[in-house]
Amino acid sequence: MSISPSRIAIASGSAIAILLVGIFAVTQQHGSDPFANCRQSVIAGGSGAVGGAFTLVDEDGRTVTDRDVLTKPSLVYFGYTFCPDICPADMGRNVEAVDVLDEMGYDVTPVFISVDPRRDTPEVLKEWTDYLHPRLIGLTGTEAQIRAAANAYKTYYKAPENPDDDYYLVDHMTQTYLMLPGQGFVEFYSRETSSQKLAESVACFVDAAR
Template sequence: MLIAIRVFALMLILLLGGLWAAAWMGRAPGEGVADAFLRRIGSFVGADMPAPSAGGVQLPQGMALGGPFTLVDQTGRTVTQADFAGRTLLVYFGFTYCPDVCPTELGTIAAAIDLMEEQGEQVTPVLVTIDPERDTPEALADYVTRFHPRMQGLTGTPEQVAAAARSFRVFYAKVERPEMNGYLMDHSSFIYLVGPDGLVRTLFRPESTPEAIAQSVRAHLRAS
């Protein structure tokens, strides 16, 4: 019995190793090895596991992100998802006091839109703050224009922001330490491609390149 278990374990290791090697060699442009590996497993067992689009992560079937929200834009006007109906968005949840990650990701969004040239006019970049205590409409108005002239900044009450974050499954939490002057916000750092219906089409991991994002957005615009 022990020998049989060892033989089975060895065969399983060899099988998974083979699938991993096939995933590494046969992954699509912009596709991560882990995503390609899952796709290979799905093909092997006969499951329908859609491959992620180039540059982005395809959402599992049956999983929906995004939806209705009520927030306040950088002009102080109350807006809902209806104000963005029919428009393609690149959405990021961050905050203006962020020292590194947020400026990097917002710069990536802006660069991706610029790379798309005329097609980029069809895409609206959006920053949703997770720090409404400090990120007033006035603060957002000054901040978002540093990245792109068409970027929208959204804030609101803590409850409104929390509701929007939940619909996108965004994690965030205030970080305070004795040695800190003020506080920072810990948060997840995905970029969301939102379709004209207000639902997320795909998402991009932190440090995705502008080229990969632009490629994926172009594909979605062609398909819509």
Template sequence: MTQPNRASTAKRPFRGAFVVLALIVVLLGAGFLVAHRYFGQPLAGSLQENAGADIGGPFTLVDQDGRTVTDADFRGKYMLIYFGYTYCPDICPTSLSRNADALKLLGAKADKVQPILISVDPERDTPATLKPYVAAFGPQLVGLTGTNEQIAAVAKEYRVYYGKSPSVKGDEYYLVDHSSFSYLIAPDGHFLRFINHTMKPEEMAAMLDQAIK
């Protein structure tokens, strides 16, 4: 009976492990390139590492009271911007609640911050829809919407990804896939940093306390 070649057999698991390792490296590299393309900066990092990135810019939108506002209307305050929508079932209310909790923990410095929700669902998020929604997260939160073109323009400025997700219940029940970061913008309009949605209120308040002068 012919005996199996032990040396050849021993190499097979090694080769399999090498292939798996190579695949992991490729996937990690692709993930980094996608992140760099959409955000232009590492998704994590200190305030100093993120500050000055080419993110943000002018916008003209409509608030929850139907008034036309621009980014210049918020000069002099730190803007805390979140891109979401009122029909969002989970991550939007969670992130907006976290932001509100962090501002409460911030104390007096919270007066220097203007929290803002910019809708990525302008077809459904009219000013009348936004008004009761933003009020649920405190009196400070401003809700902004606009035309499809206006929202696309501001999303491009902030490198925000968003798009309709197919619905199984009909066209009116669609969800919107979107980026889940909050953006901290300086009083002069310059981008300071991303805030990941996984950051805890206490951590966020400590970061804001350090950032706000």
């Protein structure tokens, strides 16, 4: 029985995600954590070990940094627009959570960082992000820029070096990162988290940061 490349990519990405979630899940003293009442995960080395400065290109072709993009509470996801099912589902959940948060009185920015710069030009990103949500920010860049951002966020992706056609798959992790101004990274969410639970968790962190 043959196994499709998409199943191989999803399986390997899931295995790596499980491994890294296991690495993140270490004991942390809640007494030193201002977000202890909100947090569902604990981070190896503390939350400062994840996230950091980046320089990328937005969907309008402008070079931007993390300081330009992450000016509000933000939900950051690494994926690619040609992803057949995982990325659209995950981003659909994220932007739905943003709409729930809007109704709750919280202004949160959804951010999508492409791990497929070969195909995800600013023009492609703009069409894709505008379709999903009017406030969704799409970011791409050179391979080196994207690799640096992925390394900062401790996330994984792997694209074929010499694809045979335009329908290749990119293996990648599927965590969503919550970033807060003045705090940086504070939490990550698996794709199993519902939009309602995600919104409630984000609201808890935003309130705790005030």
